[in-house]
Amino acid sequence: MNLREHDDRDDMKVWLSQREVDQLLDVVDGTEQRIATALGVRCGLRSAEVLDVAPEHVVDTDAGTMLRVYHGKGDKYRETPVPADLATTIRTVDDVRDQDSDDPLVDVTTRTLRRWMDRAGLELQEATGDGGWRWLSFHDLRRTWATALASEDVDPLLVCDWGGWSDLETFLEHYRGTFSPEAQRRERGKVEWL
Numbered sequence: 316m317n318l319r320e321h322d323d324r325d326d327m328k329v330w331l332s333q334r335e336v337d338q339l340l341d342v343v344d345g346t347e348q349r350i351a352t353a354l355g356v357r358c359g360l361r362s363a364e365v366l367d368v369a370p371e372h373v374v375d376t377d378a379g380t381m382l383r384v385y386h387g388k389g390d391k392y393r394e395t396p397v398p399a400d401l402a403t404t405i406r407t408v409d410d411v412r413d414q415d416s417d418d419p420l421v422d423v424t425t426r427t428l429r430r431w432m433d434r435a436g437l438e439l440q441e442a443t444g445d446g447g448w449r450w451l452s453f454h455d456l457r458r459t460w461a462t463a464l465a466s467e468d469v470d471p472l473l474v475c476d477w478g479g480w481s482d483l484e485t486f487l488e489h490y491r492g493t494f495s496p497e498a499q500r501r502e503r504g505k506v507e508w509l
Contacts, residue, residue: 316447329447329455330462331356332497338443339451342435346408351421351428352435353401355456358382359478360395362425362453370409371416373402387479395477428453461486466498 317330331339336356343352354360354368364384372383382397397405409416421428429452436451457478464474471483480486503509 316445318447318450326452327447327450328458329450329452331451331455331459333463335439336459336463338439339435342438342442343431346404347421347423348431350401350404350408351423351431352456353398353404354382354421355453356459357398357401358395359457359460360384361388361457362428364388365428366421366423366425367419368405368421369417369419370405373397373405384479391479393476393479425453432456 316332316335318327320327339356340349340352343349351365354365355362360368360382364387367384367386368382372385374381374383376394378394378396380397380399380402381394384393384395387393405420408420432451432453432455436448439451440446440448461474461478464477465471471486475481475483475486478486
C-alpha cells in the first residue's frame with residue numbers, strides 16, 4: 316500500500332497493491348458491493364459513474380469487452396476495458412434479476428459507497444494490523460486502477476482515454492502513484508542487500 320498526504324486535507328491518498336485489491340474484493344459484503352468495488356478498482360469508475368452502470372453497458376467490441384460510461388464527469392462519454400470475470404458477473408446478475416438490462420446494477424447513493432469503503436477499510440485494518448487501510452476511500456480505487464495500468468506499461472494516453480482524463484498532466488499529478496507496490500518490489504529485488 317502506498318500512502319501520500321493530500322495537499323489540502325488531513326487525510327491520505329491510497330494506492331493498493333494487487334494483493335490488497337484481492338483482499339478488499341474478498342472482504343466486501345454481497346454481490347452488489349463486489350460489483351461496485353470492482354467497477355472502481357478494475358474499471359477506474361468514479362463513485363457517481365458506478366451508480367449509472369447497467370448490464371447493457373457491457374459490450375463486446377473489436378478492442379475486447381468494454382464498459383460504456385455514458386455520463387462520466389462533465390457528462391462525457393468514454394469506454395473502458397472490463398475484466399472478463401466482472402463482465403460475466405454483470406451478465407449473470409442481469410440474467411437472474413427481474414429488472415431490465417438498462418436498469419442500474421448498484422442501487423445505493425454515493426454516500427453508501429463511501430460507507431462501504433470505510434467499513435471494508437476498518438475491517439481490513441483490524442485483520443491485517445495495517446493502519447493505512449483506515450484512509451481508504453472509494454476514489455482511491457480509481458487511483459489504484461490507473462497506477463496498476465501504468466505499472467504494466469499501458470500507454471499513459473490510453474489510460475487517460477479509458478479513465479476520462481482530458482490531459483496527461485492531471486492524470487500524472489493526481490492519480491498515478493509514484494510507483495506501484497509491485498514495481499517497488501521488482502526494483503528492490505535488483506539490490507542484494509535490500
